[in-house]
Amino acid sequence: MDVSSSVFDRVIDRSEMSSDKWAKYPEQVIPMWVADMDFDAPECIKTALKERVEQGVFGYTHTPKALVLAIQNHLKSRYDWSVSGGDLVHLPGLVCALHLSVQIFSEKGDGIVVPGPVYYHLTKAPELAGRELHKVDMVLQNDRWLPDMQAFEAACAKQNSKMVLLCNPHNPGGTVFRRKELLAIHSIAEKYDLLVVSDEIHCDLILENLPHVPFASLNEDVAQRTITLMAPSKTFNIAGLGYAFAVIENAKLRQTFKQARAGLVASPNMLGLTAAISAYEDGQQWHQSLLEYLRQNRDYLAQRLANTPLKMSSLEGTYLAWIDASALSVEDPYEFFLNAGVGVSSGKDFGNASFVRLNFGCPKSVLEQALNRIEAALKNVV
Ligand SMILES: Cc1ncc(COP(=O)(O)O)c(C=O)c1O
CATH class of the missing domain: 3.90.1150.10 (Aspartate Aminotransferase, domain 1)
Known part of the structure; x- marks a missing residue:
């Protein structure tokens, strides 16, 4: 319909x-x-929520298999990205995962490379954690906001640099990064052995006839050094329901992340899980x-x-x-x-x-x- x-x-x-x-x-x-x-x-989301509310019992809830499958299908059909269900980490929001990643995968005084202007939590996370923020200017190239790649390499090359925080599609620049631009970013991250946290919350809001290329989907090396953060919240206007997920293919990183979140970062809201299934299956x-x-x-x-x-x-x-x-x-x-x-x-x-x-x-x-x-x-x- x-x-x-x-x-x-x-x-x-x-x-x-x-x-x-x-x-x-x-x-x-x-x-x-x-x-x-x-x-x-x-x-479809309103109906799914009403049905769940009608069930009337709202106790502790785990992530249903249907959601894992819906996400896997979504990632495969939209971005040709095959992700194992076990590589997903379910979260109540994306911002907490940004901050947590900075805190657990870097130490005080480490450098975090962030192309900007950018959504403020990408700069706030390093600042609040006492990391050194290596800001890289985004510059207009053919009317698109892109990182100045010379400055990006210089920032990544600094001795204390540990991590890159990326935002793709870019908020607020509106850039949808092309595969070759992501590959250029990756080759520098690989050269200096940096971890990449890729905030892709706006990935289903592409207004041109362009694909979203998940950074982690580029190749095996990227997959092993990347934490991808996604959510249905922006696309389906359900941010108040509190659901996001991370894809962490590197088992060691995933285990460290899960250990660090335990007891601190709550499980997703039950209604958020319900809405997310419906969004990806029927939206x-x-x-x-x-x-x-x-x-x-x-x-x-x-x-x-x-x-x-x-x-x-x-x-x-x-x-x-x-x-x-x-x-x-x-x-x-x-x-x-x-x-x-x-x-x-x-x-x-x-x-x-x-x-x-x-x-x-x-x-x-x-x-x-x-x-x-x-x-x-x-x-x-x-
Ligand atoms: C790039 C980006 N990341 C994260 C968020 C917020 O994520 P959440 O509400 O899941 O914490 C926003 C919200 O505007 C955003 O633009």
Whole structure:
């Protein structure tokens, strides 16, 4: 059954849902910050959740075999990646796995290489753990944000470097890394014998006709030095249900990770497990329609911004636009957007305060209203 775009057009009042996104700003501000969409979850997920809730008993729950199979099928059919069920580690979220990986696979004073600007937990994890952050600038190449590979090699070559944290597809740059770009990253990681933690949470939100290439799927050496982090939460808008997973093919790394998480990182939420099975087994139609809707929103946003001093580079994946506001004669672009009535994320959170990140995972009418506000405000500053 086709999912009509009207499903995504519907404006949903989230004010009574304890939504982080909608609680942050006063009522008159349109919130377009945290990576959470304003769409209903797919019907199949809602039905699966209702059925599970109807069972009425909510005791401790282990990961059902059906979920392991659903993930394996998903990884195989979408990325041609065969993963053994035993290599999966089920988690209540992805961020805890990022922090845990840094803490257990490096020591105080070790260097962690992170291409950025990037989702702030990739830099926060090394900082909070007392590691030395080796930031590598992402630069625009043919309108795509990519790591400066010379700087990347120089950072990896530093004596204390132990690990690389990657984000693919990239948040906030929107880059979907090509196989050859990942191979170039791998050859440097291999040369300096570094572990790689690859945050691939946005892997099913590719808006161009491009494949997602899981870093660990490149070859056997990569598989042995990589921890892959994925989740259905961004794609199916179910972040509040708390489910993510890691793929750790190296048995020693996996065992160390599992030992370290024991007693500290809880098992996933039972409803998260239920939703994840349904998402991967039955969510394809909804997913395809979502991508089409997001593509149209992205194109509409790009077309409206093209007539302004705000610059948006090509966005291959995610529903998060990384917007260069440096041409505006304003002190703080984030405040400028906020005063216009649009609550974006400040670029400062990711490493560049001249930018803002705008979440267009919302009904087109809401995006249109936000763009009208931004355009009106621009008339006063340029
Ligand atoms: C790149 C990236 N990783 C991780 C997360 C959050 O993951 P979780 O909610 O599973 O902890 C986000 C959320 O925006 C993200 O963009």
